[in-house]
Amino acid sequence: MPDERQQYLQVVRTYLLARRAWWLLAVMVTIGGIVGVWGSLEAPTPTAAGSAGATVQFWRLLAVGAGSLPVLTLASPLANLEAAGAGPFHRLRSIVLGLAFLLSSASILTATAIGVDGAAMLLIARALPAWFGLALLSGRILGWTHSWILPWATLCVMIYWGHSGNPGQYHWWEFTAQPLHHLPSALLAGSLFAAGLLAYTLSSWRLHRLRHTSDDRLTESDPSKTGPHSIV
Amino acid sequence: MTAFLLHLRSSVARWALVPLTVLGVAVVFGGTRFWVGIWPETGAAAQVSASFLSIFAAGVTAWIAATVEVRGMREQAAAAALRPLTVELTRFAAALTWLLAPYLLVSAAAFTYTAVSISAPGIRSFVAYIMLGVVLMVFATAWGWLAGRLFPPLIAALCAALSWFLLASVLGDSTGAAPLSGPPWLEVPFPAVGLRLVAVLVFAVAVCGIGWRAGRPGRFERQIAGALAALLGVAVVHVATTVPDRRTPVAQPLCVQGTIEYCLWPEHAKYRSMVAEVDAQVAALPVTLPLPRRIVDYRLSGSTRWVDDIEMDIPGDFDPEFDISEESRWALARAVGRAITQKVFDGCDPAVEDPQERWEQLSAWLEWRLAGGGTPDYRTNAADDTQAAWATGRRIAAERSEQDQSVWVTNLIAEKKADYCRAG
Numbered sequence: 001m002p003d004e005r006q007q008y009l010q011v012v013r014t015y016l017l018a019r020r021a022w023w024l025l026a027v028m029v030t031i032g033g034i035v036g037v038w039g040s041l042e043a044p045t046p047t048a049a050g051s052a053g054a055t056v057q058f059w060r061l062l063a064v065g066a067g068s069l070p071v072l073t074l075a076s077p078l079a080n081l082e083a084a085g086a087g088p089f090h091r092l093r094s095i096v097l098g099l100a101f102l103l104s105s106a107s108i109l110t111a112t113a114i115g116v117d118g119a120a121m122l123l124i125a126r127a128l129p130a131w132f133g134l135a136l137l138s139g140r141i142l143g144w145t146h147s148w149i150l151p152w153a154t155l156c157v158m159i160y161w162g163h164s165g166n167p168g169q170y171h172w173w174e175f176t177a178q179p180l181h182h183l184p185s186a187l188l189a190g191s192l193f194a195a196g197l198l199a200y201t202l203s204s205w206r207l208h209r210l211r212h213t214s215d216d217r218l219t220e221s222d223p224s225k226t227g228p229h230s231i232v
Numbered sequence: 233m234t235a236f237l238l239h240l241r242s243s244v245a246r247w248a249l250v251p252l253t254v255l256g257v258a259v260v261f262g263g264t265r266f267w268v269g270i271w272p273e274t275g276a277a278a279q280v281s282a283s284f285l286s287i288f289a290a291g292v293t294a295w296i297a298a299t300v301e302v303r304g305m306r307e308q309a310a311a312a313a314l315r316p317l318t319v320e321l322t323r324f325a326a327a328l329t330w331l332l333a334p335y336l337l338v339s340a341a342a343f344t345y346t347a348v349s350i351s352a353p354g355i356r357s358f359v360a361y362i363m364l365g366v367v368l369m370v371f372a373t374a375w376g377w378l379a380g381r382l383f384p385p386l387i388a389a390l391c392a393a394l395s396w397f398l399l400a401s402v403l404g405d406s407t408g409a410a411p412l413s414g415p416p417w418l419e420v421p422f423p424a425v426g427l428r429l430v431a432v433l434v435f436a437v438a439v440c441g442i443g444w445r446a447g448r449p450g451r452f453e454r455q456i457a458g459a460l461a462a463l464l465g466v467a468v469v470h471v472a473t474t475v476p477d478r479r480t481p482v483a484q485p486l487c488v489q490g491t492i493e494y495c496l497w498p499e500h501a502k503y504r505s506m507v508a509e510v511d512a513q514v515a516a517l518p519v520t521l522p523l524p525r526r527i528v529d530y531r532l533s534g535s536t537r538w539v540d541d542i543e544m545d546i547p548g549d550f551d552p553e554f555d556i557s558e559e560s561r562w563a564l565a566r567a568v569g570r571a572i573t574q575k576v577f578d579g580c581d582p583a584v585e586d587p588q589e590r591w592e593q594l595s596a597w598l599e600w601r602l603a604g605g606g607t608p609d610y611r612t613n614a615a616d617d618t619q620a621a622w623a624t625g626r627r628i629a630a631e632r633s634e635q636d637q638s639v640w641v642t643n644l645i646a647e648k649k650a651d652y653c654r655a656g
Binding site: 019020023026027029031034045046047048049053056058060062064065068069072093120145146148152153156160161165 | 255259262263280283284288290295383385386387389390391393394397398402405406410412526587610
């Protein structure tokens with residue numbers, strides 16, 4: 001094997017080792033296993049609509065974990081150093097992130113198809129990108145290690161306020177429980193996914209470049225704001 | 233104390249105070265359901281917030297517990313001059329203080345909201361429900377700490393939050409660890425809550441006693457086994473204690489004497505004025521009907537008993553009951569109306585079918601009048617025939633004059649008794 005390729009594989013192995021890839025994989029498989037065996041179980045939860053409460057299926061809870069777990073591949077004790085990494089490093093990061101999302105999704109979707117039913121599988125398929133996007137947003141704002149916070153806060157809001165009060169009916173923004181053909185919740189899930197990807201792309205380099213570009217434009221439009229080394 | 237204050241000032245959990253308080257207040261006061269405003273229900277409402285706050289408590293403490301490893305200070309922590317258990321207990325206590333504070337603030341807010349509006353007994357039951365929430369928060373914090381020790385720091389917080397939610401759901405459902413409401417006919421016994429609190433505190437100490445793997449071989453595994461044994465103890469205590477428990481009818485309920493005597497749970501003192509208004513409507517009926525001597529609050533009659541978790545009727549005559557759990561005038565009016573209807577047709581065989589459902593017509597007529605008119609505040613899935621009978625009774629009450637209503641009621645009772653009451 002050429003040295004360059006060997007070196008690249010070594011980098012990938014180190015990258016995965018630093019991120020405890022085996023643990024992540026084990027948790028993905030565990031989530032899949034729990035969904036496959038106990039996914040249909042329902043947990044009683046309080047709701048804002050009534051004192052009787054409601055129930056939430058385990059597969060809806062575990063989908064949050066499956067969607068936000070891949071984002072933990074971005075967490076690292078050397079996060080500040082890695083943020084200054086060059087293009088190839090960030091490409092590797094993105095590839096690992098994408099593969100982790102696909103693996104996590106495959107695990108839970110397969111388990112749901114086998115252990116629950118096809119309808120639930122499709123609902124999870126709609127919700128997973130939303131949870132993934134929320135985790136990316138959370139990670140960008142609070143730090144990649146704390147990427148679990150926003151998805152779980154959102155889940156609490158959905159569980160408590162998502163019920164409309166009528167049995168089996170939810171508000172339009174409850175994208176984990178609305179029927180598959182419900183367009184607003186699908187659009188919301190897609191928007192969250194897009195927002196998450198946008199947050200992910202806003203690395204410190206890009207933000208710096210954007211700020212620098214806007215500063216340059218400001219300088220060109222207002223000659224009085226030229227710096228000491230600018231050419232008039 | 234100095235070490236505790238030092239950890240309190242530097243604990244990461246202090247950042248959770250404001251967001252968790254906001255979440256807790258939103259959960260308690262941001263619901264669309266009615267604020268019942270009696271002490272046990274207030275306690276239960278505040279305790280509900282612990283179900284959500286505990287998720288974040290588990291996640292945050294998992295992260296805090298793992299920070300020693302994150303910073304590569306495992307060897308230093310193991311070699312500290314202080315006993316490791318002392319260090320960990322101090323860190324744990326500081327984190328628990330910050331994470332429990334939002335829940336206690338929310339509880340104080342709920343207490344204040346109810347205290348300014350009522351003066352009734354039941355504060356003990358409020359405290360008991362709040363203690364249930366404290367048990368949940370301590371358990372979640374200890375669970376998160378355990379996760380922080382067992383899992384790598386990268387995934388500890390997520391695994392702690394996810395596993396805690398699943399565990400709390402199972403625990404809440406099977407052992408009453410997180411009741412959704414607090415009616416006065418249920419109580420949370422202090423000994424049971426105290427026992428649960430002791431069990432979770434023992435679990436917390438056991439978890440804090442888990443050292444780092446850099447210590448002596450086999451010691452880490454023994455400490456893990458100790459923590460798991462303590463966890464088993466928590467599970468056993470939760471299963472063995474009954475929370476909330478059924479409350480025996482009080483010997484001296486709060487009774488209001490009107491046309492009928494109404495007896496309530498002492499905690500329902502705020503409903504006295506509503507009961508008096510309904511009784512005034514009874515007195516204003518355009519026709520004289522036989523009335524029950526007394527109507528009592530739900531589960532105050534003692535007409536049922538529990539045998540091996542099965543509710544069984546006790547043979548004999550008992551006072552009819554009403555249920556005004558959420559200050560529903562219609563619920564009270566409906567129950568009083570049905571009690572009067574039962575008295576009117578006392579002796580009639582309920583098995584004899586009446587195609588026109590005159591019993592239901594009279595009951596609905598009474599309900600509409602006693603509630604003061606309007607649209608009922610409940611939804612129903614009763615049979616179409618029954619709903620039609622109700623609609624007839626309400627229409628008579630809403631559209632006919634007092635004299636016509638009196639004639640209608642008299643004729644209805646006479647027809648029913650003549651045609652369908654063999655013993656009447």
